[in-house]
Amino acid sequence: MPQGTLCNRQPITTEEALKTLLADKGGAIYYQEMKELDVDTDLLWDTVQKTCKSRTRTWLEICAHCGMCADSCLFYRCSGRDPEQVPAYKIQSTLGEIVKRKGRVDNAFMRRAMDYAWGRCTCCNRCGTFCPHGIDMGVMFSYLRGLLYSQGFVPWEMKIGAGMHRVYKAQMDVTSEDFVDTCEWMAEETEEEWPGLCIPVDEENAEVMYTLNAREPKHYPEDLAQAAILFHLAGVKWTVPSEGWEQTSLSMFAGDWEACRQQVTHVFDAIERLNPQLVIGTECGHAHRGTVIEGPYWAGRPDGKAPRPYIHYVQWLAQMLREGRIRIDPAKKIKEPCTLQDSCNYVRNHGLANYTREIMSYIAEDYREMAPNRENNYCCGGGGGLNGIGRYRKERNKVLMTKRDQILATGASLVIAPCHNCWDAIRDLEEEYHIGIKWSFLKPLIISMAIVPDHLKPQDGDDE
Amino acid sequence: MRDVYSLLTGPLLGISLLVFFGGMAWRIFWYIKGLDWRLERVAYRPYMKRGLKGAVQSIWRWLVPYGTHSWRQHPFFAGAFFLFHLGAIFVPLFLAGHMVIMERQLGFSLPALPQIVSDVLTLGTIAAGGFIIARRLALPEVRILTTLYDYFILCLSLAPFVTGFLAAANAPGYDFWLLLHILCGELFLILAPFTKLSHIALFFMSRGQLGMDYAIKRGGEFRGTSFPW
DSSP: OOSOSSSSSSOOOSHHHHHHHHHSGGGHHHHHHHTTOOOOHHHHHHHHHHHOOHHHHHHHHHOOOOOTTGGGOHHHHHTTSOGGGOHHHHHIIIIIHHHHTTTOOOHHHHHHHHHHHHHSOOOOOTGGGTOTTOOOHHHHHHHHHHHHHHTTOSOHHHHHHHHHHHHHSSSSSOOHHHHHHHHHHHHHHHHTTSTTOOOOBSOTTOSEEEEBOTHHHHHOHHHHHHHHHHHHHHTOOEEBOSSSOBOOOHHHHHTOHHHHHHHHHHHHHHHHHHOOSEEEEOSOHHHHIIIIISHHHHTTOTTOOOSSOEEEHHHHHHHHHHTTSSOBOGGGSBOSOEEEOOOIIIIITTOOHHHHHHHHHHHBSSEEOOSSOGGGOOOOSOGGGGGGOGGGHHHHHHHHHHHHHHHHHHTOSEEEOOSHHHHHHHHHHHHHHOOOOEEEOHHHHHHHHBOOOGGGSOOTTTTO | OHHHHHHHHTHHHHHHHHHHHHHHHHHHHHHHHHOOHHHHTOOTTTTHHHHHHHHHHHHHHHHSTTOSHHHHHSHHHHHHHHHHHHHHHHHHHHOHHHHHHHHHHHSOOOOOOOHHHHHHHHHHHHHHHHHHHHHHHHOHHHHTTOOHHHHHHHHHHHHHHHHHHHHHTTOSSHHHHHHHHHHHHHHHHHHGGGSGGGHHHHHHHHHHHHHHHHHHTSSHHHHOSOOOO
């Protein structure tokens, strides 16, 4: 069968197609169809020739096969040192073979490559920092994902995720109206306790434009309320755009580069339209990667920068605490031993390790570092989309062991994870392994310990 | 014998060196020409200065024995690696015997290593090469990556050292070892640009590029150009 009805080379571009694919529970038919899906080898080779340039070809060619990347990979560590989990082997036997065979690979090869690209790598880029030649296998796996996506060999959830971005301009079915409604609803809910608080939509020339992860309006609207409270506390003139508010990019995990371009363009258009001085993204790692680090390139910006300064939430929070615009009640600082999860996307890949540590110095009395940490930290186990792919749930749960052991070694009972995927992975590892920890984003913690100036408190009798 | 020797150390040596240096230059040119700011998503041009600093730092840290996490995490392999490359680089460049040929062909030469130092470095390279081969066979995570090609490259690299050492030690069949040594060395030079040995030049490209990537896009503006390799 050349192309399936659900599993095929076409990206999802209509709501109808998206709903049809979603209706196939767990992708049962989708994966069945994938077994018959033809590989367009000419297209594959053509794509490789156009996009696999000297950097990637050199990486594949000069790999010394030394195995120094093995221990750096959490999949290798958690599989009882299975040689088939060595990063160099994983990429050489997939992308390396595609290049070597000039794209002439078959269906079984492509399905195996898919299982490797999404089920055996979280694109955390740690292995690349352990290779003497500087061969970044995470970067190559991301590239491989793009090749696989273009041939239709992509996990069901990833195809849906990329489709969501194309259809709803967000990773979930949250429309512009839904989003604005949620803003109004959260502002109403919160206003009682925080008089004067509002969530301004589409305000031009604000000090700050705030961008989010669609999960927040969809499943955790209180996160949006918490962001509003902290902006209110800090006295920041802020706004959210009614369109272009979604900062994440499941299309990046899927390897759908056109959807990546579209998504980041929505955000950059909002920035141009509203002209804020600064853009702040929520506590998410891959959203920052997708929009601030990689996004400008997808949007074709030669300086590699967003149209305005665009920072991660932890950068803003560190600044507010440093400048005393948000003040912490010393009596309410975190007393229990706590540790911090370094997100690969903005720590290894964007150098923000000092900001989170600065925040910890203001809020925690017994802060403990994981080992290794900072740029050298391990992926939580759920990055690169792995958290969300049912087909690889077993593999995901297994690699959570690395983080579990790192956390246990600190003796911490609270793990602060300013990243959605890390937060999910740590929640799931607690469910899976019951090690008795709590986990949290920064926003609720900061609100619980911030000093509220009198003029921001509800007036006496207001809440009677 | 003399004719063969003259041929090997004359025109053939010239051709070998030409292929080696020309080939390596071509590989470097091709590498840089193939870089693409949009595909790699690295804005090389606007941040060239910061990028080059990152590149130099990335190369330097990995050239220092035990200078990176990764070297420190693999102490034995790192030891063998540096021992192997120390001899592989310094002996061919500064061996007294090579300097004699250089003087004759070019009219000048580089300072020569004392023979004892060359001998020790040569033995170090051979021993380290043996260790690297044994490691390939012994460790499952290395064995799975290893192909016949890897052994070929190792043999190609070690052959000039083994034959050269035998010749220098005046082993029985001196002439044979000497000619074989020269032949192996020239074969190495000729094949290097077309094989994995191109890493002699491309290591600096690849290592430098990742340093630029981290310095320009992946956090250089926050952590400084020096990534904690």
